[in-house]
Amino acid sequence: MRGQNSRPGLRCLVGLVLLWALPALASTADHRQFAELEGPFASGEEVTEACLGCHTEAAEEVMATRHWTWEYHNPLDGEVLGKKSMLNGFCIADRSNEAFCQSCHIGYGWEDETFDFSNPFKVDCLSCHNTGDYKKVAGLAGHPAYERTEYPPGSGKFHGPTDLVEVARNVGPTSRETCGSCHFYGGGGDGVKHGDLDSSLVDAHRDLDVHMAVDGGDFRCSTCHQTESHAVPGSRIQVSAVDDNRAIRRGEQTDRNPATCQACHGNAPHEEGPMATRLNEHTRALACQTCHIPTFARGGVPTKMGWDWSTGGQLDEDGKPFQRKDDDGHVIYDSKKGDFTLGENVVTEYVWFNGDVTFTTTETEIDPDNAPVPINTYHGTPGGEDSRIWPVKLFHGKQPYDTVHNTLLVPHVAIPDDSAFWFNFDWAKALEAGTEAAGQPFSGEFDFVETTMLWPITHMVAPDEQALKCGSCHADEGRLADVEGVWLPGRDRHQLLDRFGFGLAGLMLLGVLGHGALRIATRNRRKEH
Amino acid sequence: MSQRVYLFTRFERFWHWGQAALVLVLLFSGFAIRGYHDLLHFGPAVRLHETAAWLLIGLWVFAIFWHFTTGQWRQYIPTLERIGAMVRFYAYGIFLGEPHPYRQTPQRKHNPLQRLAYLGVKLVINPLVWVTGLAYLFWEPLRELAPAWLGLEQVAGLHVLGAFLMLAFVIIHVYLTTTGHTPLAHIKAMITGWETLHDDEVIEPRPRKG
Numbered sequence: 001m002r003g004q005n006s007r008p009g010l011r012c013l014v015g016l017v018l019l020w021a022l023p024a025l026a027s028t029a030d031h032r033q034f035a036e037l038e039g040p041f042a043s044g045e046e047v048t049e050a051c052l053g054c055h056t057e058a059a060e061e062v063m064a065t066r067h068w069t070w071e072y073h074n075p076l077d078g079e080v081l082g083k084k085s086m087l088n089g090f091c092i093a094d095r096s097n098e099a100f101c102q103s104c105h106i107g108y109g110w111e112d113e114t115f116d117f118s119n120p121f122k123v124d125c126l127s128c129h130n131t132g133d134y135k136k137v138a139g140l141a142g143h144p145a146y147e148r149t150e151y152p153p154g155s156g157k158f159h160g161p162t163d164l165v166e167v168a169r170n171v172g173p174t175s176r177e178t179c180g181s182c183h184f185y186g187g188g189g190d191g192v193k194h195g196d197l198d199s200s201l202v203d204a205h206r207d208l209d210v211h212m213a214v215d216g217g218d219f220r221c222s223t224c225h226q227t228e229s230h231a232v233p234g235s236r237i238q239v240s241a242v243d244d245n246r247a248i249r250r251g252e253q254t255d256r257n258p259a260t261c262q263a264c265h266g267n268a269p270h271e272e273g274p275m276a277t278r279l280n281e282h283t284r285a286l287a288c289q290t291c292h293i294p295t296f297a298r299g300g301v302p303t304k305m306g307w308d309w310s311t312g313g314q315l316d317e318d319g320k321p322f323q324r325k326d327d328d329g330h331v332i333y334d335s336k337k338g339d340f341t342l343g344e345n346v347v348t349e350y351v352w353f354n355g356d357v358t359f360t361t362t363e364t365e366i367d368p369d370n371a372p373v374p375i376n377t378y379h380g381t382p383g384g385e386d387s388r389i390w391p392v393k394l395f396h397g398k399q400p401y402d403t404v405h406n407t408l409l410v411p412h413v414a415i416p417d418d419s420a421f422w423f424n425f426d427w428a429k430a431l432e433a434g435t436e437a438a439g440q441p442f443s444g445e446f447d448f449v450e451t452t453m454l455w456p457i458t459h460m461v462a463p464d465e466q467a468l469k470c471g472s473c474h475a476d477e478g479r480l481a482d483v484e485g486v487w488l489p490g491r492d493r494h495q496l497l498d499r500f501g502f503g504l505a506g507l508m509l510l511g512v513l514g515h516g517a518l519r520i521a522t523r524n525r526r527k528e529h
Numbered sequence: 530m531s532q533r534v535y536l537f538t539r540f541e542r543f544w545h546w547g548q549a550a551l552v553l554v555l556l557f558s559g560f561a562i563r564g565y566h567d568l569l570h571f572g573p574a575v576r577l578h579e580t581a582a583w584l585l586i587g588l589w590v591f592a593i594f595w596h597f598t599t600g601q602w603r604q605y606i607p608t609l610e611r612i613g614a615m616v617r618f619y620a621y622g623i624f625l626g627e628p629h630p631y632r633q634t635p636q637r638k639h640n641p642l643q644r645l646a647y648l649g650v651k652l653v654i655n656p657l658v659w660v661t662g663l664a665y666l667f668w669e670p671l672r673e674l675a676p677a678w679l680g681l682e683q684v685a686g687l688h689v690l691g692a693f694l695m696l697a698f699v700i701i702h703v704y705l706t707t708t709g710h711t712p713l714a715h716i717k718a719m720i721t722g723w724e725t726l727h728d729d730e731v732i733e734p735r736p737r738k739g
Contacts, residue, residue, distance in 0.1 A: 274576065281669040470572035476564055487681040490564045490571045494686045501693030508697045512704035515619075519708075522624040 032169045039165035044108045044143060045121040047168045052120060059120030061230035067106045069117065070094070072237055076356045076379075081237055085438075086359060089375050089397025089453045090187035090307055093362075093410040096437030100414035103136040104182035111141035112437075126164075128178050129171040134162060135181075139415070152416040152423075176202050176212060179221040188337075191301040195346060195393040196459040200299020208299045209460050226258040234259040239456055241287065241355035241380070242388050243267070261288040261461075285486050287353075287388040289458050291468040295345045296393060296457050302330055306341030308398040309411075310448035313338075313425040321425070336413070336422040341396070348391035348457050350483050352380035357454075362440045365406045372396065372450040373408070382485020389483055393455040400431055404443035408451070410434040536638050537722040541601075544592045545719060551585040552695060554578075559692055582662055589655070604638055605648045612641040623708065633724060650698055658691035 031037055036050045052059055062068050071082035083101075087093050094101045099111040107122045109115060116122060124142060126134050136144055137159045139151045145160025184190060184198050191198030206213040211224070225234045234240075240257040247266040248254055256263060265288070270279040282291075297303040314335055316322045321335030332340050356379040360366060366373045375397070380387035400409045412433035413421040421430035427446065435442035473480040474490030481491065537545070554577065560566055561574035569577065596602040614630040619642075622630075631640035639647060664671055664684045672681075709715040710727055718724035 274579075275572075284669070469570070470575065471570045474562075474564075474571040475567075487685060489562055489685060492682070492685075493563060494682075494689070497686055497689060497693075501689065501696070504693055505696045505700060508700040512700060516704065516707070518624055522626075 027172070031171050034169070037165065037168045039168070041164040041168065043146065044124055044126065044164070047164055048108075048121050048123055048125050050168065051125045051171075055125075058125065058230065059123045062106060062123050063117065063120065064229075065231050066235075067230075067232065068123065070105065072235075074358070075238060077358060079359065079361065081359055081361075085361065087361060087375060087408050087410070088187070088193070089395055089399060089451045090193055090304060091413075092309070092399055092408075093434065093438065095410050096412040096434045097414040097420075099141040100138045102142045103138040103140065104185075105142045108142045126167055126171065127181075128174045130167050130178060131170045131172045131175070132167075132177075134167045135159070173220070174222050174227075175220050176204075183221075187304065189304075191297060191299075191303045193304070194455055194459075195296040195303040195343075196293065196455075196457045198297070198299060198301035198303065200301050201459070204299065206463055207466065208462075210463050211461060212459075224259045224263075233257050236456055237357055237359075239353070239355040239357065241353045241390060241456075242386060244283070283388075284385075285383070285389055287390045289391050289456075289461070290348075290350065290389055291472075292461050292464070293348070293391055293457050293459075294462055294466055294468055294472075295347055296391075296460055297344045297346050298460055298462075300344070302328075302342035302344045303346065303393070304340050304395070305343040305346065305393075306339075306396040307337070308339040308448075309337065309400065310398050311338040312336060312421065313427070315425065321422075335425065338398075346393065347479065349394040349454075350389050350480055351378050351392055351454070352382045352384070352387045352483070352485055353378045353390040353392075353456075354380040354384070354387040356380075360408060360451075362407060362410060362438055364408075366401060366408060366449070368401060368403070368406060368447075368449045372452045373401075375408070375451050375453040378454050382483070384485070389480065389486075391457040393457055395453040395455065397451040397453060398448050399451055400427060400446050401449045402441075402443050403445045403447050405441055407440065408449075409442065409446060410438040410440055412437065531725050531727045533723045533725050534633065534635065535722055536633060536635055536724045537719060539722070540595055542719060542722055544588060544595070547588050548585065548592075551581050551588065552699065554581045555585065556692060556696055556699070559689075563689060579666065582666075586659070589659070605644055605651065607644050607648055608641050610641060612645075615640055615642045619708075633726065646698070646702070650695075654691055654694045654698065657687060658695065661685075661688035661691060 034054075036053055041047045041050070048059070066072055066082060069082065070084035071080065073079070074081050083094055085093075085095070091097075091101070098115075102110040106124045106127045107115075108124055109122055124136070126144075127136060127142075134144055136142055137149070137151055140149075140159075144162040144164075145151070146164070147161050149159050151157060151159055180197070180199060180202060183194070184201070185192070186197075187193035191200075201209055201212050203214055204212045204216075206216040209216070211217040211219040217223070222232070225232050227233070234257065240260050243256065243260040243262040244267050245256065245262055246268075248256060248258060248263045261269075267283050268280040269288075270276040311333070312335060314322075314333075322333075323331050323335070324333035326332045326342070330342055332342065334340075357376050358379065359376045360373060378390070378392065380390075400411060401407060402409055409431050411421055411427070411430045412419055413430060416423050418424060419426075419429040419433035421427065424430070428444070431442060431446055432444070434440075468479070471490070472478055474488060476491060478488075478491055480486075480488060558569060558574045558578040558581065561569040562571060562578060611630060618627060618630050633640075661684050665681070665688055668681050668684065706715040706719075707713075709718075710725070714725065
């Protein structure tokens, strides 16, 4: 009886803790009560000025991050990377298209190289801290539409107006929506680039992502990408591919990336079942993601597995650009962009990976006779302590290159003017303008070359019961069929030994069968005896 | 005239048949792990193989203990005595209906060829399978202690070599059980413990030494 009586008490205690804890998760400041945010605001910059009136260091912090600079020095080779100058196989490059692409810059007004990176009021606080009704319009260089605006002009697409006062008074912490408004849409559309990041994660169900699921952990991005001083940890250029450590303790001072699986789960996370030790031992060779993300693009949003720019520019009888869709209504051809190959529930490729990535840049000389040209290369030692087998999305592109200089070219595509590809369908003009803006030599001679690109698969972690089974890899035609550097029982055999073994057993069998047959044949003689 | 002799005690028979069943399960599941057949998925095959392996190890521990406490280990002391006659019998005499040149007694249950074969199993195949199997099971902690030339690949190879030798033994062994007075006579003896010795096979046991 005593046990029963104590239960309501326990429940009360839990309830009290929850009551105390829930408001504590929210801010202690209600921004709706701030006179500073009553406006009116004519522009985003004015909102930022109001924010910085209290959050005095915020802009300085933001301006020190890659979210602001779009610039990254690869510690591996010193190469200057970052979205500003990098190439990819999807939308190819940022340069000359800034007003369009920089709708995903956390700033206002970056439309060409004259942008002032030292002006704190250009920081866009709302891009990450809005709680809705705030959209940076592609083409407006990072601004939302302050008035009702048709963009591109004459397109019939209208944006805004944006109620800056309402947005500013309702600011909050970052969310899957705010981070996702850019990171889900990289490459010009939902789920295009990553494969493990798309809008289905906003209202994720448990089968899609145990951590972010509304009915699961309900993590926001920053739950793992724990941000300090506005610097968000985690990078696909320098990946924390190996984190052979126990879990980080709360409050522990450490340089480790808090976004790795091991940061929370440690390097020996399997505790239950007869195979727990065996599975923990697998972490010497495998990234957690290898087994626990069985496929990517599982949320109903297809990802682009291939993009062929060379077929772009076809026009219909009326000379107009057009789109072709597949049976599910997804665009598979667009005059502006060419042909797409889409994928859902895609089985990953696997590579040994130590976290180092090198990139083909606008300066890298490529070998078009040896296509596909790898836009990025994942480094790693098969079987090495410094590497793990990682799941990756392998993307196939086909994009313009300079047949004289043998470099991948930056096209001007997205800004409505007389040289952008999307508005003129003239590659020569588009490449002329793009390369000029990028400061890239261009001979005027170009063709298209096949490229590949790898993307790390690390989100969309499935519930444990959906993890890969042993036989997914321990098999002849398993997922790791082509991955070297490990002895993989079920896949690997010693050919000579097997021939010897079965030969020996076969000889024995032949011998006894022959012996037995002789005994049967001589049975009568023995009976006579 | 025939005479019934109680050759195999209850423990011996339990050990024999337990071992037989486990070895067959291990061969079957082991070949599934190796990828020779897919009648079992890899994961279940591993679990079955490991379970059977631990049972067999347990059985071996008991059997070794039994052999030494009962002195039955002497059954496996190799001898070349009359081995020529044995070889001649299986190669030739058996087809002519000649009498088996060896007389079983509870003190000397195994003929010289059996002694050699079983000793080979106990001293070569079993230790090979056992040592490489345990190394396979505990490879992660052992890995760092192993010399550079010894990887999981070599451990797996030696383990499989043991398996093939065991398979070869099983084939010969099973066949030879049919060479008794009737094809099932030896198997019956291994089940009941009682071997029926027929006239031509009965001799008085030698007086035991010591």
